[in-house]
Amino acid sequence: MSQTSIKPLVATASKDPLAERMMLSLSYDELTNCMRCGFCQAACPTFKETGYEAASPRGRIALMKAVVDGIMEPDETFRAQMDLCIGCRACEPVCPADVKYGHLIEGTKAAMEDSAKHRWWVKSARNLAFKHVFPNHGRVRIMGFGMKTYQRYGLRWLIRKTGFMKVFPTHMKQMETILPDASSKGVVEHLGTYYPAKGKPIATVGMFRGCIMDVLFTETNINTVKLLSEAGFNVVIPEAQSCCGALYAHSGELEQAKEHARNNIKVFQEADVDYIISNAGGCGALLVEYSHLLHDDPNYAEQAKHFAESVRDVSQIVLEKGNIPTFQDNADEPTPITYQDSCHLRNVMKSSNAPRNLIARAANVKFIELQGSDTCCGSGGIYNLVQPEMSLQILDHKMEHVKETKAHYLLTSNPGCLLQMKLGIERENMSDQMKAVHIVDFLYERIHAVEEK
Numbered sequence: 393m394s395q396t397s398i399k400p401l402v403a404t405a406s407k408d409p410l411a412e413r414m415m416l417s418l419s420y421d422e423l424t425n426c427m428r429c430g431f432c433q434a435a436c437p438t439f440k441e442t443g444y445e446a447a448s449p450r451g452r453i454a455l456m457k458a459v460v461d462g463i464m465e466p467d468e469t470f471r472a473q474m475d476l477c478i479g480c481r482a483c484e485p486v487c488p489a490d491v492k493y494g495h496l497i498e499g500t501k502a503a504m505e506d507s508a509k510h511r512w513w514v515k516s517a518r519n520l521a522f523k524h525v526f527p528n529h530g531r532v533r534i535m536g537f538g539m540k541t542y543q544r545y546g547l548r549w550l551i552r553k554t555g556f557m558k559v560f561p562t563h564m565k566q567m568e569t570i571l572p573d574a575s576s577k578g579v580v581e582h583l584g585t586y587y588p589a590k591g592k593p594i595a596t597v598g599m600f601r602g603c604i605m606d607v608l609f610t611e612t613n614i615n616t617v618k619l620l621s622e623a624g625f626n627v628v629i630p631e632a633q634s635c636c637g638a639l640y641a642h643s644g645e646l647e648q649a650k651e652h653a654r655n656n657i658k659v660f661q662e663a664d665v666d667y668i669i670s671n672a673g674g675c676g677a678l679l680v681e682y683s684h685l686l687h688d689d690p691n692y693a694e695q696a697k698h699f700a701e702s703v704r705d706v707s708q709i710v711l712e713k714g715n716i717p718t719f720q721d722n723a724d725e726p727t728p729i730t731y732q733d734s735c736h737l738r739n740v741m742k743s744s745n746a747p748r749n750l751i752a753r754a755a756n757v758k759f760i761e762l763q764g765s766d767t768c769c770g771s772g773g774i775y776n777l778v779q780p781e782m783s784l785q786i787l788d789h790k791m792e793h794v795k796e797t798k799a800h801y802l803l804t805s806n807p808g809c810l811l812q813m814k815l816g817i818e819r820e821n822m823s824d825q826m827k828a829v830h831i832v833d834f835l836y837e838r839i840h841a842v843e844e845k
Contacts, residue, residue, distance in 0.1 A: 410466040411459050413503035418496060423457045425491045426450060432483035432493070437768045437786050438476050446473045449483040449493045456500055466504075474500050476782060478772035479642055480735035481677075494740070495684060498641050505644025529634065533576050533607060544573070567776075570814040571608070578606035579613035580629050587617050587627040594624040594713060597704075598665035600656075602675050603635045605807050612807075615836040616671045616706055622839055623714030627669075630659045636670075638678040641685070642773050653682045654692055657699045667713075668699065671706045671832055673734025673806035674773060676741050679703045705737055706832060707746040707805065719838035721756035730762040730799040731831070732769055732790075732813055734806035747805050747831050754838055762802075763793040771812035783812075784819075791816040794826075802828045 432449040433439045439448035446455060452473060458464040474497065481494045579601050597620060601613055617627045633656055637649030656679075660668055670676035678685070680703045686696040710716060721727055731748060738744040744766070751759055770776060770786030794802060794816065802817070804810050813828040 408465055409507040410503055411462070413506050414456065414460050414500060417499045417503050418456065418460060420460070422492055422496055423453060423460065425489045426453045427489050429488060431486045431488060435482040435486050437478060437480060437770070438782060441782060441785050447476055452477060453491070453493065453496060456496060471504055474504060476779060478768055478770070478775050480768040480772060481739040482735060482768065485739055498646065501642070501644040502646040529603065533578060535607065566815055566818055570811065570818050574607050575610040578610055579617060580631055582610070582614055583617055583629070585629050585631055587621055589624050589626045590621050591624055591715070593626045594715065595666040596626040596628060597667045597669045597709065598660045598663050599627050599629045600633065600636065600668055600670045600675060600679065601629060602672050605672050605675070609807050609830065612671065612830045612833055616832050619710065619832055619836045620669065620706065622717045623710045625714065628663045628665055630663045632659045636675040636678050638674050639773060641678060650685055650689070653685050653696065657682065657692060657695050660699065661695065667709055668703045669706050669709055670703060673705070673737030673741065674808055676703060676705055677736030680741055705741055705743045705746060705805065707750050708743045711746045711749055716753055717839050719754035719835050721754060721838055723756055726756050726758040727801065728758045728760055728797070728799045729801040729803060730760045730794070730797040731765060732762060732802060732804045732809060733765050734804060734809050735768050737805050738766060750835060751803065751831070754835065760797045760799055762797055764790065769809050769812045771808040773808055776812060787812060787816050788819070791820050795820065795822070800826060801834060802826055803831045803834055804828065805831050
């Protein structure tokens with residue numbers, strides 16, 4: 393949907409830089425499409441936790457429109473409510489007017505970032521991460537090597553032994569304990585840039601490896617490629633691909649997100665693949681929105697549309713197009729498992745059924761639907777780092793339902809959700825009862841169970 397220029401109701405709109413930037417970047421049609429029916433409130437995690445109108449999508453849209461119309465100044469309270477939004481987009485599927493709230497909140501955060509006055513250390517950290525680390529996969533691997541060194545060669549033990557971790561907040565100490573083993577080698581270093589299908593190929597797919605995904609969840613990326621191969625797909629892993637741009641878009645760095653989008657479109661187009669596969673709901677959600685991200689770019693608009701239409705989640709492509717492998721479990725009794733939705737996979741990619749249907753194909757499994765699985769776990773990219781209080785409040789309420797399932801495995805389809813659920817299990821002292829696992833790892837392990845029988 394093309395953006396229309398802002399037509400403020402008040403001609404003498406505020407001269408505040410943020411208000412002016414919002415007037416240029418937001419679609420006024422989207423702002424006025426909201427009917428204020430309130431259906432979004434029941435789906436919004438921050439509204440459910442606070443009960444505040446301003447903490448709901450309807451309330452935030454009203455605030456955005458008031459700023460654009462020149463009725464209110466975008467003060468710190470306004471900024472705080474925009475920042476409190478997780479960006480789960482659960483409001484969109486329930487909206488009868490089909491308001492693209494995600495586009496509005498990302499545009500607002502981009503406008504906020506343009507006029508933000510960060511402290512020097514925040515500026516330095518953002519500059520390092522956004523301009524020097526994530527744009528370069530080699531540097532991401534160097535970061536992975538640093539984490540690997542810390543985890544495996546005594547530094548972690550030394551830091552804990554000296555009590556240095558005590559200076560950090562409790563949630564940060566807990567996060568440190570559940571981080572998976574990092575790697576300095578990603579999926580390409582392990583498997584190369586091409587992995588053939590087993591049997592007659594159905595199609596050739598391009599694997600989107602991600603950035604953090606490739607150094608913290610390398611094994612999951614490897615298993616994704618092998619699962620796709622088992623299902624009959626040739627897999628190409630273009631080495632020149634870059635970050636999907638989600639971290640940038642959610643942090644108000646839309647121009648840099650667009651640069652990553654242009655690069656990925658070019659790289660996957662040159663790879664000549666039939667589909668582009670994601671195993672991370674957060675990445676996939678932005679990949680399918682490249683058409684919106686670059687809708688006003690005359691050189692990339694059509695290519696972005698084609699790219700977005702080619703994106704599939706790994707569960708979706710295996711279920712809909714693949715030769716579904718046999719997933720066997722050698723346990724003596726059915727293994728109780730449950731599943732937590734990735735918000736972006738469910739609300740943006742519209743693929744919540746595919747993971748469940750694949751799980752149902754696994755033998756000797758007792759699936760227990762998690763009450764509230766369609767609501768956010770509180771992760772939201774880096775939300776658990778920048779809004780820890782709200783994130784943990786949402787997580788703790790989520791874990792009340794998780795405990796009721798008495799499952800041995802808690803599966804999910806996104807690395808951020810996976811870390812958050814691992815944190816929830818740690819906080820509830822349930823590590824000896826339950827394990828959080830990516831659905832790809834769970835399923836691929838059960839292919840091996842057949843081979844080992």
